[in-house]
Amino acid sequence: MENLIDMADRSSSVEMPECLPPEEEEGNVEYKLKLVNPTNFRIEHLITQMKWRLEEGEGEAIYEIGVEDNGMLAGLADSELEASIQTLQTMAKRLGASLTVLREKTVAEKDSETGKRRRAMEVLVRKVPDDQEFIDLRLAVLGNVDAGKSTLLGVLTHGELDNGRGRARLNLFRHLHEIQSGRTSSISHEIIGFDSSGEIVNYSGSRSVEDICEASTKLITLIDLAGHHKYLKTTIFGLTGNSPDCAMLTVNASTGMAGTTKEHLGYAMALRVPVFVVVTKIDLCRSVMVEKALRQLELILKGPGCKKVPIRIKTEDDAITAASNFDSEAITPIFMVSSVNGKNLDLLRKFLNVLPPLKSRKDREKLVQHSTEFQIDELFSVPGVGSVVGGNIRRGSIREGDKVMLGPYENGLFRLVKVKTVQRNRLPCRLIQAGQTATVALLDVEREELRKGMVLVSNNQDLCSCREFEADVYVLFHTSRISTGFQITVHIGTVCQTAVIVKMNQKYIRTNEKACVTFRLIKQPEYICPGARLLFRDGKTKGMGEVLKIFPYEHVER
Numbered sequence: 001m002e003n004l005i006d007m008a009d010r011s012s013s014v015e016m017p018e019c020l021p022p023e024e025e026e027g028n029v030e031y032k033l034k035l036v037n038p039t040n041f042r043i044e045h046l047i048t049q050m051k052w053r054l055e056e057g058e059g060e061a062i063y064e065i066g067v068e069d070n071g072m073l074a075g076l077a078d079s080e081l082e083a084s085i086q087t088l089q090t091m092a093k094r095l096g097a098s099l100t101v102l103r104e105k106t107v108a109e110k111d112s113e114t115g116k117r118r119r120a121m122e123v124l125v126r127k128v129p130d131d132q133e134f135i136d137l138r139l140a141v142l143g144n145v146d147a148g149k150s151t152l153l154g155v156l157t158h159g160e161l162d163n164g165r166g167r168a169r170l171n172l173f174r175h176l177h178e179i180q181s182g183r184t185s186s187i188s189h190e191i192i193g194f195d196s197s198g199e200i201v202n203y204s205g206s207r208s209v210e211d212i213c214e215a216s217t218k219l220i221t222l223i224d225l226a227g228h229h230k231y232l233k234t235t236i237f238g239l240t241g242n243s244p245d246c247a248m249l250t251v252n253a254s255t256g257m258a259g260t261t262k263e264h265l266g267y268a269m270a271l272r273v274p275v276f277v278v279v280t281k282i283d284l285c286r287s288v289m290v291e292k293a294l295r296q297l298e299l300i301l302k303g304p305g306c307k308k309v310p311i312r313i314k315t316e317d318d319a320i321t322a323a324s325n326f327d328s329e330a331i332t333p334i335f336m337v338s339s340v341n342g343k344n345l346d347l348l349r350k351f352l353n354v355l356p357p358l359k360s361r362k363d364r365e366k367l368v369q370h371s372t373e374f375q376i377d378e379l380f381s382v383p384g385v386g387s388v389v390g391g392n393i394r395r396g397s398i399r400e401g402d403k404v405m406l407g408p409y410e411n412g413l414f415r416l417v418k419v420k421t422v423q424r425n426r427l428p429c430r431l432i433q434a435g436q437t438a439t440v441a442l443l444d445v446e447r448e449e450l451r452k453g454m455v456l457v458s459n460n461q462d463l464c465s466c467r468e469f470e471a472d473v474y475v476l477f478h479t480s481r482i483s484t485g486f487q488i489t490v491h492i493g494t495v496c497q498t499a500v501i502v503k504m505n506q507k508y509i510r511t512n513e514k515a516c517v518t519f520r521l522i523k524q525p526e527y528i529c530p531g532a533r534l535l536f537r538d539g540k541t542k543g544m545g546e547v548l549k550i551f552p553y554e555h556v557e558r
Contacts, residue, residue: 019071019072019073020064020067020071021071022069022070022071023069023071026056027053027056027057028053028054028056028058028060028061028062029053029061029062029064029324030049030050030053030061030063030064031064031067031068031069032063032064032066032084033066033067033068033074033076034065034066034076034080034083034084035065035083035084035087035088036080036083036087037083037087038087043087043090043091046087046091047091047094047095050091050092050095050097050125051095053125054095054097054125054127054129055129057356057357058129058135058356058357058364059126059127059128059129059135059217060124060125060126060135060218060356061124061125062122062125062324063088063122063123063125064120064122065081065084065085065120065121065122065123066081066084066107066119066120066121067120073105073107073120074107074120075105075106075108075118075119075120076118076119076120077111077114077116077117077118078117078119081119081121085121085123088123088125092125092127095127097125097126097127098125098127098197098217099123099124099125100124100126100196100197100198101122101123101124102122102123102124102354103121103122103316103317103320104120104121104122105119105120105121106118106119107120122320124198124354126196126217126218127217128217133213133427133429134213134216134217134218134219135217135218135219135357136218136219136221136357136435136436137218137219137220137221137245137246137355137357137358138220138221138223138242138243138244138245138437139220139221139222139244139246139247139248140223140225140238140239140242140244140246140247140248140268140273141153141222141223141224141225141247141248141250142225142227142235142239142247142248142250142261142264142265142268142275143249143250143251143252143260143261143264144227144251144252144255144259144260144264145226145227145228145229145259145260146227146252147227147250147251147252147261147280148252148280148281149224149225149227149250150166150169150224151166151169151280151339152278152280152337152339153169153190153222153224154168154169154170154339155168155339155342155345156192156222156345156348156349157190157191157202157222158202158203159200159203161339161340161341161342162339162340163340164340168339187223187224187225187226187234187237187238187242188223188224189221189222189223189224190221190222190224191209191212191213191219191220191221191222192219192220192222192352193212193213193215193216193218193219193220194216194217194218194219194220194352194353195215195216195217196217198353201215209425209426210425210426210427213425213426214427218353219425220352220355221437223238223242223244225238225239225264227259227260227264229259229260232260232537233489233496235260235267236267236491236496236535236537237377237491237494237496239267239268239271240271240491240492240493240494240533240535241375241377241391241392241452241493241494242377242392242437243392243394243435243493244273245273245274245357245358246273246274246275246326246355246358247273247274247275247276248275248276248277248278249264249265249268249275249276249277249278250277250278250279251277251278251279251280251293252279252280252281252293253279253280253281253282253284253285253289253290253293253336254281254284254285254289254293255293256292256293256296256297257293257296257297257300262300263542265300265306266305266476266542267535269305269306270476270533270535270544271533271535271544272533274326274327274329274358275332276322276326276332276333276334276335276351277297277310277332277333277334277335278335278337278348279293279294279334279335279336279337280337280338280339281338281339282336282337282338282343283338283340283341283343290336294312294334297310298310298334301332308330308331308332309332310331310332310334311331311332311333311334312334312336313333313334313335313336313344313347313351314347315347316346316347316350318333318347319333319347319348319350319351319354320350320351320354322351323350323351323352323354323355323356324354324356326355326358327356327358333351335347335348335351364433364434364435367394367395367396367434367435368395368396368397368433368434370395370396370434371395371396371457371458371460372393372395372397372398372404372456372457372458373393373394373395373396373455373456373457373529374389374391374392374393374394374398374404374440374456374457375391375392375394375455375493375494376389376390376391376450376451376453376454376455376456376494377390377391377392377452378390378391378439378452379447379450379451379452380439381447385420385421385441386420386441386442386443386444387441387442387445387446387447387449388439388441388442389439389440389442389450389454389456390437390438390439390440391437391438391494392435392436392437393433393434393436393437393438394434394493395434396433396434396458397431397432397433397434398419398431398432398438398456399419399431400419400420400421400422400430400431401418401419402418402419403416403417403418403419403459404416404417404419404456404457404458404459405417405456405457405458405459405463406442406445406449406454406455406456407454407455407457407463407465407527408454408455408465408524408525408526408527408553409449410524410525412465412467412524412525412553412554413465414457414463414465416459417442417443417444417445417456418442418443418444419440419441419442419443419456420441420442420443421440421441422438422439422440423438423439423441424437424438424439452494453494453495453496453497453526454527455527457527463527464550464552464553465525465526465527465553466521466525466526466527466528466550466552466553467520467521467524467525467551467553468502468518468519468520468521468550468551469518469519469528469548469550469551470516470517470518470519470547470548470549470550471516471518471519471534471545471546471547471548472515472516472517472545472546472548473509473514473515473516473517473534473536473543473544473545474512474513474514474544474545475510475511475512475513475514475541475542475543476511476512476542476543476544477511477540477541477543478509478510478511478540478541478542478543479540479541480510481508481509481510482501482508482509482510482541483501483504483507483508484501484502484503484504485501486500487499487500487501487522487538488500488501488536488537488538488541489536489537489538490519490521490534490535490536491534491535491536491537492526492532492533492534492547493532495526495528497521497522497523497524497526498521498522498523499519499520499521499522499536500519500522501517501518501519502518502519502520503517503518504516504518505517528547528550529547529550530547530548530550531546531547532547533545533546534546534547
């Protein structure tokens with residue numbers, strides 16, 4: 001194995017900050033002053049500790065070598081640092097993990113006592129969890145029309161710069177009218193795979209989804225959403241139905257926060273999806289215009305609606321620090337990139353590589369123990385296979401051959417169906433668990449029976465659908481007053497339906513006001529759970545809320 005110290009010396013390793021925050025007992029970050037010649041008993045303890053840190057980080061852990069528990073960079077002589085890294089390699093090898101040097105810092109060129117150089121180093125340890133094929137993150141891509149979302153994704157996934165006329169985005173479009181207009185109107189999914197050393201596997205060898213998944217230890221699914229206001233329903237459905245771990249808001253440097261950009265940011269905030277910002281097309285603007293767009297963006301992020309701390313990413317050190325602290329949801333990293341000349345794209349790639357899973361393993365394990373709930377957001381009819389549904393499994397797990405309940409139908413009832421096969425990223429698998437996106441083939445189910453918004457749930461639980469539910473809502477904007485009888489489109493997960501307000505705890509509500517509201521779905525009953533986040537809209541009217549309780553739908557035989 002090639003020495004990590006030599007690799008770090010030859011690479012353009014970025015420098016660590018002067019001091020780190022004190023070490024926390026929980027989380028995936030571990031501080032070690034030195035790991036020189038530990039005893040066998042000590043090695044076993046360190047391996048157990050690394051395994052726990054990897055579990056905390058969903059397969060990723062960060063080790064700070066030469067750092068005291070209070071965060072102070074003490075540094076190590078070259079011989080001690082090399083011995084510590086060798087010990088770290090031994091620990092990682094026992095667990096089947098890999099090491100990547102993220103950054104280092106020279107604490108002292110010449111120590112006053114020994115006369116030797118002292119350095120500290122930050123190392124990323126990565127191991128795919130035993131119950132997963134790879135570390136998986138879902139990233140929604142938001143922004144106004146012509147902000148360069150699809151072009152940026154084309155460059156990131158294929159590794160070839162754009163020609164300035166949108167060539168890079170052509171591989172992402174799904175319909176002829178999208179190619180002709182250059183505007184995304186549907187939800188498309190692209191993937192970026194990172195290997196154990198942090199290199200993007202998309203750029204080498206075959207670019208098929210199967211090959212990328214097989215060669216990756218970390219996979220980021222990019223959900224490209226529409227930017228035009230005409231397709232706002234599609235964008236909201238992508239946010240609520242796909243349950244992204246985080247969102248990338250693209251902003252055109254020429255126009256700033258124009259069009260639907262503020263709306264998209266507001267919806268992400270309402271759904272509590274962490275956001276980072278990418279300012280695109282900086283090659284087309286003078287530095288004065290870019291600075292103007294950045295100041296406008298920072299003003300909005302610092303405002304009372306967001307209350308975020310914007311951080312401009314200018315160096316690799318900034319990118320690593322932002323990625324390591326992104327799960328705090330207090331900061332909003334801002335990248336300035338160009339898809340034509342490639343400026344700062346390496347910083348964005350570094351950020352995505354280091355970005356940790358934002359849901360802890362404990363939370364995922366709790367969800368896996370619950371009864372199954374698979375939300376259907378896509379429908380297929382595959383020759384030789386039959387009806388296939390795609391979506392996100394919110395709770396529980398599904399295995400090949402399981403029997404689950406499908407529904408609700410128009411009468412509010414569910415029926416027992418059998419799972420034929422299960423696939424993730426076009427690859428067969430025997431098991432899917434909470435938090436994963438997959439496709440499920442169903443036995444003896446006709447395509448005409450299915451619709452978006454249906455669910456697959458465990459057959460061992462009391463099932464009920466609802467036409468009416470009570471929710472605590474907050475009106476983001478409305479031109480006048482909302483009162484009983486008002487009709488509005490409601491989004492809850494994959495459910496998208498027109499509803500009417502039948503009851504309120506006050507006479508009316510206006511912009512920036514809250515109320516407890518009872519909605520009645522107009523078309524048919526749906527499967528809705530208390531605690532679910534909801535968005536509602538009608539023209540310029542926008543609001544958000546949370547489902548408090550449901551009123552079970554009683555089916556009447558005719």
